[in-house]
Amino acid sequence: MTQPPRRPRRRSATRSVTLSDVAAAAGVSAQTVSRVVxxxxxxxxETRARVEAAISATGYVPNMAASNLASNRSRTVAVLVPQINASVFADTxxxxxxxxxxxGYQIFVGTTEYRPEHEEEVLRSFLGRRPDGVLIVGTRHTPGTLGLLRAAGVPVVETWGWSDDPVDLLVGFSHADASAALVAHLVERGRRRITFAGRHSSGDPRAAERLDGYTRAVRELLDADPRTVDAGPEPVTMDTGVALLDLALERYPDSDAVMFSSDVFAAGALQACVRRGIDVPGRVALTGFGDFELARHLVPxxxxxxxxxxxxxxxxAELLMARMRRTAVDAPHRDVGFEIVARESS
Incomplete structure (x- = not known):
């Protein structure tokens, strides 16, 4: 009995697009597609554009899990920041x-909420996903975090601070020097009774460093004792800034300048002064830290x-890429500096 002719097999709707499919569509070898990925x-x-167009047209999704196993690389970098909603960290x-x-690298981001012990927890979780590198905000960590970073076996870049003993790579600046420079600016403007307002006991070492710089400069330039008010665990909000202003003027009513540890705090205080008819900078000068976009739009x-x-x-990214490619890094520690931006509030 004659068998009917076999119909050509249709491609299964569930079969995923392969590297070979992309190569055929792009008119290149599968190895070239792999290199583009x-x-x-x-x-x-030209080749990259042709392959990327074929990837888009075919809907190809690389099997990164298989590639990672073969190369022992995850193509990911872990990022730990205190908060993602603060524009200074978001920009970075x-x-x-x-x-x-x-x-070809993607990042996954975790927030530590200014809690050193939580930083350790997040880092441990991320290292379990085997990132090729780590970016972390800050240079002060718990012994547990330091142990994890040094044992991870991957490049680490610390940012947004300064240290004489970094874990590996470092991109940052001295918060203490920046704060001291701001005191010097206020002294040049004739201010003599300067109060520092911020969060000193909240687990934020950068705010503590700003307080250290303020304290040093006030003693050196004014031969005076530091005046400080602390927001404690209160969040970094404009409402907290208003509370800090009230506390500063209640505790030190003769203050002729208030230095806030964040632009967010300073913005709340400045708006409160406008509503209350307090002359800024006539009665009291106000300063912030961070140069958020709102700083230049406030009035004053x-x-x-x-x-x-x-x-x-x-x-x-530049330093971490060099480390991940196992190339030499001539200057692993980069001081990006800072700038005092003098505006109407001082």
């Missing part, structure tokens, strides 16, 4: 991610400390 900079722009993370993306505009937030992310 893993090392996009290793092929010409965005610049860092943007600089890594062309090299806010004197503050500007830090190259995005540049920190770009440099961190």
């Amino acid at each position: 893993r090392e996009p900079d290793s092929v010409s722009d 993370v965005h610049a860092f991610s943007t600089a890594l993306a062309p090299h 505009s806010l004197t503050t400390v500007a830090v190259p937030n995005s540049r920190i992310g770009e440099l961190a």
